[in-house]
Amino acid sequence: MQVKEHWLDEFVNTVLDRFKEHVVASGTSISGSAHIGNIADPLFAHAIAVEIRRRGGKAVALWVADDMDPLDSVPPPIPREFNRYLGMPYVDIPDPYKCCRSWAEHFTREFLDATEKLGLDVKYLSGAVMYRDGTYLPWIRMALEKAGNIRTILLRVSGTSKPSDWLPYMPVCENCGKIGTTYAYDFQGDKVLYECTMDVGYAKGCGYRGECDVKDGRGKLQWRVEWAARWAALNVTIEPFGKEHAAAGGSYDTSKVIVKDVFNKEPPIPLTYEHVMINGKKMSKSRGNIFTPQQWFEIAPPQALKFFFFRVHPMRHKDFRVEDLPSLMSEYERAERIYYGFEVVSDPKLMALAKRSYELSQVGEPGNVMPIQLPYDFAVVLVQLYPNISVERLLEILRLTGHIWREPTKEDIDRLVTRLNHASTWIKKYAPEGAKIKLLEDPSLISNVLSDNQKRALIKAAELLLEREWDVNELNNKFFELSRTLSLPPHEFFEAAYLALMGKKSGPRLVNFIAAMGREKVVRYFLAAATSAKSG
RNA sequence: GGGCCCGUAGCUUAGCACGGUAGAGCGCUCGGCUCUUAACCGAGUGGUCGCGGGUUCAAAUCCCGCCGGGCCCGCCA
Numbered sequence: 001m002q003v004k005e006h007w008l009d010e011f012v013n014t015v016l017d018r019f020k021e022h023v024v025a026s027g028t029s030i031s032g033s034a035h036i037g038n039i040a041d042p043l044f045a046h047a048i049a050v051e052i053r054r055r056g057g058k059a060v061a062l063w064v065a066d067d068m069d070p071l072d073s074v075p076p077p078i079p080r081e082f083n084r085y086l087g088m089p090y091v092d093i094p095d096p097y098k099c100c101r102s103w104a105e106h107f108t109r110e111f112l113d114a115t116e117k118l119g120l121d122v123k124y125l126s127g128a129v130m131y132r133d134g135t136y137l138p139w140i141r142m143a144l145e146k147a148g149n150i151r152t153i154l155l156r157v158s159g160t161s162k163p164s165d166w167l168p169y170m171p172v173c174e175n176c177g178k179i180g181t182t183y184a185y186d187f188q189g190d191k192v193l194y195e196c197t198m199d200v201g202y203a204k205g206c207g208y209r210g211e212c213d214v215k216d217g218r219g220k221l222q223w224r225v226e227w228a229a230r231w232a233a234l235n236v237t238i239e240p241f242g243k244e245h246a247a248a249g250g251s252y253d254t255s256k257v258i259v260k261d262v263f264n265k266e267p268p269i270p271l272t273y274e275h276v277m278i279n280g281k282k283m284s285k286s287r288g289n290i291f292t293p294q295q296w297f298e299i300a301p302p303q304a305l306k307f308f309f310f311r312v313h314p315m316r317h318k319d320f321r322v323e324d325l326p327s328l329m330s331e332y333e334r335a336e337r338i339y340y341g342f343e344v345v346s347d348p349k350l351m352a353l354a355k356r357s358y359e360l361s362q363v364g365e366p367g368n369v370m371p372i373q374l375p376y377d378f379a380v381v382l383v384q385l386y387p388n389i390s391v392e393r394l395l396e397i398l399r400l401t402g403h404i405w406r407e408p409t410k411e412d413i414d415r416l417v418t419r420l421n422h423a424s425t426w427i428k429k430y431a432p433e434g435a436k437i438k439l440l441e442d443p444s445l446i447s448n449v450l451s452d453n454q455k456r457a458l459i460k461a462a463e464l465l466l467e468r469e470w471d472v473n474e475l476n477n478k479f480f481e482l483s484r485t486l487s488l489p490p491h492e493f494f495e496a497a498y499l500a501l502m503g504k505k506s507g508p509r510l511v512n513f514i515a516a517m518g519r520e521k522v523v524r525y526f527l528a529a530a531t532s533a534k535s536g
Numbered sequence: 537g538g539g540c541c542c543g544u545a546g547c548u549u550a551g552c553a554c555g556g557u558a559g560a561g562c563g564c565u566c567g568g569c570u571c572u573u574a575a576c577c578g579a580g581u582g583g584u585c586g587c588g589g590g591u592u593c594a595a596a597u598c599c600c601g602c603c604g605g606g607c608c609c610g611c612c613a
Binding site: 275 | 560561606
């Protein structure tokens with residue numbers, strides 16, 4: 001039986017069967033801060049291109065910023081004053097954060113910053129620039145000439161009926177600057193006649209009538225025509241896109257007919273994917289219900305975000321729950337161990353898939369030696385026990401716990417420190433209560449669940465702690481001795497200690513915990529838990 | 537009105553294109569590490585594969601129909 005290939009490799013098999021040279025396009029609307037789901041487009045485009053090249057084909061990956069689109073809602077936290085720009089193209093709207101020349105530039109930079117961190121080698125193109133520099137010009141002219149044909153296609157494929165004078169071009173209104181509200185009804189040569197009279201819900205036309213020269217780049221093609229024009233202009237052969245475009249009668253269905261019948265070119269091979277949801281709900285820029293790559297990079301490395309996408313088939317639903325990040329991270333760490341042969345999986349298929357998912361998730365080539373791992377969930381405990389832990393102390397602990405199996409390099413140490421920072425941010429911003437190490441407010445309340453023997457042990461332990469500062473291993477031995485002296489099974493002593501401190505039966509290694517808390521404070525907790533029952 | 541995806545152990549899921557004894561991880565339980573405690577190791581535990589039909593010697597897998605969950609298109613991109 002043949003080993004099942006990773007879905008990406010299977011996809012590349014099918015595209016290489018068609019031809020050996022490819023242009024892989026992707027595109028994103030610049031409607032605000034991107035969310036992690038928007039990364040799928042350039043991520044897949046890049047990975048496909050890399051794999052085609054690896055197999056001896058030719059491929060380039062593109063990412064187009066759809067920056068001529070009209071603003072149709074102002075996403076939080078951008079102030080409501082920006083409602084006055086509704087209907088205008090993103091390139092003409094000021095930057096809400098005032099650091100860039102325009103809205104488009106700001107959010108494009110933000111997006112490119114994320115693709116760079118993810119190591120995505122995608123060629124950046126701007127829609128607005130392509131309208132200005134003539135890239136789209138031949139296709140705009142053709143679309144105007146064959147507008148009747150396009151109207152027929154829209155009606156037949158998507159059931160959208162347009163008036164008989166409708167043209168697939170949206171000029172920017174010279175008077176009010178809006179692009180979403182203009183209606184182009186006639187043209188002579190490159191001059192398009194329009195009236196700014198449309199009411200599109202989020203914006204209303206100003207009533208101005210004018211004309212616009214398509215060579216000036218002050219306008220855009222209607223989306224489904226634009227998409228087809230982009231394929232034609234850039235010779236796109238492959239494009240990943242979200243399933244909203246893939247529905248029957250949706251934009252892919254329509255654009256593929258337009259590109260064939262109107263532009264006389266072939267549509268790209270699609271790779272459709274399901275959207276990423278957050279906490280079981282759809283991410284929506286306009287509702288502000290998003291998780292951004294920037295937020296991701298505060299709590300986890302870029303490789304893990306890539307892994308999130310590559311580990312499952314793109315058509316599967318993916319739900320990101322930030323409180324479950326540690327389990328995603330441990331899956332990633334496991335894939336890393338499998339990749340480097342430190343862990344063996346009995347099923348060769350699973351093993352191959354884990355390796356390949358790991359490999360695809362790297363930024364650049366994977367290193368020769370496995371990085372020293374600090375499991376995310378362990379990091380979460382460490383940062384809570386030792387909020388300001390030094391590198392020396394960290395290495396000492398990791399040596400004790402067996403995580404360090406070779407001399408750490410500078411890169412290893414950087415990764416470990418980054419991991420601690422990530423874990424610490426995660427704890428502060430997103431951790432569920434269960435992951436937090438929290439001391440009891442009133443340890444005396446716990447006394448009624450403790451046995452007399454457990455209370456005696458806590459008192460003895462408190463006395464021990466008062467004696468002097470102990471070495472952690474020494475203290476650990478003392479705790480075992482103490483339990484035996486009282487004929488108390490050691491685990492009952494430890495349970496009592498955790499109950500007294502946090503109201504739970506287990507916790508991080510007790511002696512470390514005590515060292516982090518400070519012994520005086522621990523003594524107070526132990527005594528309170530052990531004594532108050534008699535008085536109350 | 538139309539389309540897509542998902543439903544497999546308490547949880548997360550692999551397997552489904554090409555039918556052949558349901559497989560992991562987490563959790564849980566127990567044990568080990570002459571002393572263990574949110575770190576390490578081992579074992580055990582656990583599934584009417586959403587439901588009902590059909591095809592077949594044989595169905596988680598193929599076909600039809602339902603149910604439940606989610607998303608999308610039909611307005612704009």
